[in-house]
Amino acid sequence: MSVDERALGALLEESNDLQSGAMRSIREPLRELVERGQERRAHGGLDPDEQRQFTTERNRLVRSRLCGTGAFATLGFGAALLALFDSPAFAVGGSDVQILQTAASLENLAVATYDLALTFDFIGGSTAIPTVKAFAMTTKDQHDAHAKAFNAALKRLGGKEQTAPDPVLLDTVNRAKATLTGPGPVIDLAITLEDTAAQTYVANTSALTDKQARNVTASIMGVEAQHVAVLLAVKALVGANLADQVKLPPDLALLPEAAGSVGFPGAFYKTDKSRPAEEGAVT
Amino acid sequence: MSAGNNDPMPVSERELAQLTGDMDDMHHDVMPAMHARAEEWAELNREMRSGVSGPTVHVTSRRHFLMGSGAAVLGGLALVACGSSKKGSSSATSSTAAGSGKLTGDLAVAAVAAALENLAVGTYQAGLDAATGGTLGTVPPAVTAFATTAQQHHKDHAAAWNSVLTDAGKHAVTAVDLTVKADVDRAFAGVKDVGGLARLALSLENTAAATYLDGIGVLGDTGAIQVAAAIQPVEMQHAAILNFVLGNYPVPDPFSKTEGARPTDDEIGAA
Numbered sequence: 001m002s003v004d005e006r007a008l009g010a011l012l013e014e015s016n017d018l019q020s021g022a023m024r025s026i027r028e029p030l031r032e033l034v035e036r037g038q039e040r041r042a043h044g045g046l047d048p049d050e051q052r053q054f055t056t057e058r059n060r061l062v063r064s065r066l067c068g069t070g071a072f073a074t075l076g077f078g079a080a081l082l083a084l085f086d087s088p089a090f091a092v093g094g095s096d097v098q099i100l101q102t103a104a105s106l107e108n109l110a111v112a113t114y115d116l117a118l119t120f121d122f123i124g125g126s127t128a129i130p131t132v133k134a135f136a137m138t139t140k141d142q143h144d145a146h147a148k149a150f151n152a153a154l155k156r157l158g159g160k161e162q163t164a165p166d167p168v169l170l171d172t173v174n175r176a177k178a179t180l181t182g183p184g185p186v187i188d189l190a191i192t193l194e195d196t197a198a199q200t201y202v203a204n205t206s207a208l209t210d211k212q213a214r215n216v217t218a219s220i221m222g223v224e225a226q227h228v229a230v231l232l233a234v235k236a237l238v239g240a241n242l243a244d245q246v247k248l249p250p251d252l253a254l255l256p257e258a259a260g261s262v263g264f265p266g267a268f269y270k271t272d273k274s275r276p277a278e279e280g281a282v283t
Numbered sequence: 284m285s286a287g288n289n290d291p292m293p294v295s296e297r298e299l300a301q302l303t304g305d306m307d308d309m310h311h312d313v314m315p316a317m318h319a320r321a322e323e324w325a326e327l328n329r330e331m332r333s334g335v336s337g338p339t340v341h342v343t344s345r346r347h348f349l350m351g352s353g354a355a356v357l358g359g360l361a362l363v364a365c366g367s368s369k370k371g372s373s374s375a376t377s378s379t380a381a382g383s384g385k386l387t388g389d390l391a392v393a394a395v396a397a398a399l400e401n402l403a404v405g406t407y408q409a410g411l412d413a414a415t416g417g418t419l420g421t422v423p424p425a426v427t428a429f430a431t432t433a434q435q436h437h438k439d440h441a442a443a444w445n446s447v448l449t450d451a452g453k454h455a456v457t458a459v460d461l462t463v464k465a466d467v468d469r470a471f472a473g474v475k476d477v478g479g480l481a482r483l484a485l486s487l488e489n490t491a492a493a494t495y496l497d498g499i500g501v502l503g504d505t506g507a508i509q510v511a512a513a514i515q516p517v518e519m520q521h522a523a524i525l526n527f528v529l530g531n532y533p534v535p536d537p538f539s540k541t542e543g544a545r546p547t548d549d550e551i552g553a554a
Contacts, residue, residue: 135534142537149538198516205512206505218499218512222492222539225516226523230533233524249530252423252477260428264520267439268513 094277096210097159100150102166103204103217105280106197107147109165113173113193114140117186131246132183132234139190139227146220153213159282166280169196183238191231196273198224203274221269229263236262386453389507391547392498393447396511397456398551399494400441402464403487405554407434409471410480420476426528433484433521440491440514447507462549463490478529485525490543492518497544515539 094102114136118124123136151161172192179185201221208214236259237245245254386394407430414422414430445455470483495515502508523533 138532139534142534145537202512202516205499206508211500214508215500218496218515219538219540221512222496222516222519223534223537226519226534229520229523230527233527248532249528252425252528253421255423255425257424257428260425260430260524261432263524264432264436264517267436267517268443269516271513 094207094281096208096213097154097157098277098281099204099208100154100157100213100217101159101162101282102275102277102280103197103201103220104147104150104154104162105164105166106169106193106200106275107143107150108163109169109173110143110193110197111140111147112165113189114143116173116177117180117190120180120186122183123186129183129243129246131248135230135234142223142227146223149216149220153210153216156212157210162280162282164280164282166275168275168279169193183243184235187231187235187238191228191235194224194227194231196275198222198228198269199271200274202269203271204277207277225269232265233259233263386448386547389502389504390448390451390453392502393444393507393510394453394456394551395460395545395547395549396491396494396498397441397444397448398458398460398549399463399487399491399545400437400444401457402459402467402554403437403491404434404441405459406467406471406483406487407431407437410474410484413474413480414477419474419480422477426477426481429524429528430480430484433488436517436521440517443510443514447504447510456551458552459554460545460549461552463487463545464554481525481528485522485529488518488522488525490545492522492539493541493544496539497541500541 118133118136118140121127124133151163154161173189176185176189180189198221201217201224205214205218205221208217234246236256237243237250240256240259242254242256245251385391410419411427411430411434413419414427441456449455467483467487470486474480474483492515495511495518499508499511499515502511519539526535527533
């Protein structure tokens with residue numbers, strides 16, 4: 001078999017030129033497509049049914065490609081990331097405005113719930129553990145600051161501010177009210193709200209297309225996670241009849257061994273309880 | 284998706300742009316390999332013509348040649364198609380040879396992150412060794428539980444960051460951030476009790492959290508952002524408990540900070 005090496009080299013060059021030419025021709029329409037998509041999403045222009053269809057189809061393809069080809073078997077971080085992809089949050093398809101409105105709604109609910117908790121004597125009154133009372137007050141203020149930050153990000157994107165609470169979780173809080181007869185159930189409810197917020201923001205951080213909205217969200221997710229850590233530690237101490245050790249600092253020698261790790265139950269923050277993007281959107 | 288129907292395309296515009304960019308990067312990555320294969324083929328051809336290799340030489344067909352050279356592209360595309368987590372920051376890798384050279388972009392962030400995690404693992408180990416050795420005085424079980432669990436988390440985090448590197452064809456970082464280690468070593472020399480160790484650990488946790496928050500603002504690859512977002516809150520939790528132990532308010536700021544974030548030009552090397 002004879003080969004014209006010069007012709008082969010020319011073919012390769014031609015292939016390279018073709019690729020470069022194709023890339024030049026595709027770049028501009030692609031940029032326009034991205035801009036149109038971002039604009040559409042940023043202003044909440046997605047039809048909910050279309051969004052659900054997108055999410056379902058995307059999940060099906062991602063899963064079939066990951067699992068069907070076995071590609072993940074060769075990936076070191078595969079299991080952990082597959083778990084992340086399995087969770088609904090990483091399939092969030094909502095607009096940035098919807099995502100931010102839902103985030104603000106979670107913060108509004110948190111503020112209202114801490115407000116409610118502080119009306120109970122065992123949280124905000126004379127029988128309260130002082131550290132718990134201080135935590136509830138400070139945390140309420142921090143959530144208020146978060147709500148303002150999300151609403152400021154919303155305004156920047158031209159979206160409507162969200163001043164109402166998340167409707168689904170509001171129902172959870174309303175149903176729990178009758179059970180809030182002591183610190184334990186209040187702490188449990190607070191953990192639920194804080195963890196849900198943290199998980200939602202972890203998921204939103206990679207879903208948001210607007211960089212500033214992403215940065216705001218990312219700067220809040222870790223703080224909610226800290227609230228969770230403190231509440232888990234307080235719950236463990238109260239549960240072990242060590243409420244007197246809910247103080248700064250505690251007497252380390254009196255703490256049970258588990259108290260050292262109860263505040264951070266996983267190496268990676270989960271997203272399986274994150275709220276859908278449109279749940280708290282302004283309609 | 285079947286041709287000729289009006290089903291929505293199950294890929295976002297951003298992903299499409301990234302996929303196209305990745306495809307172009309891979310094209311440029313694979314061109315040197317194609318040239319090399321062409322050289323080999325030409326050499327083989329010359330040998331055949333001169334009778335050196337004789338009739339047993341296996342002649343590569345044009346189709347085989349193109350498929351062989353294109354395997355890297357196809358493999359890369361398969362991974363890209365697996366989802367954004369596997370896109371592997373190809374834009375950052377295209378300018379560097381696999382496993383060598385100075386890393387840029389997402390990969391530089393991942394390398395410093397892995398080095399910080401490795402440093403945290405080593406520092407917690409040194410703390411646990413000091414506790415076992417009795418140089419920290421009485422160490423309550425809760426403190427040991429904290430250090431052991433946090434250390435394991437940091438091992439997992441290092442593996443996660445390294446997966447960003449290895450998935451892009453780079454070597455995993457097993458070394459530590461030497462720039463930070465210099466400060467850690469100085470501080471550790473003065474650690475005489477549990478409180479001192481907790482203060483040192485708090486400094487490391489805050490540095491890691493700040494670095495990842497800062498990284499989220501600059502990372503381009505969705506998968507790398509997901510890694511940072513899943514880890515940063517956990518470092519913040521470690522910090523909250525350490526603050527609690529030290530008698531500080533455990534959630535001192537309403538917003539996480541980027542102050543103290545490590546730059547990507549930190550020196551990385553063996554401890």
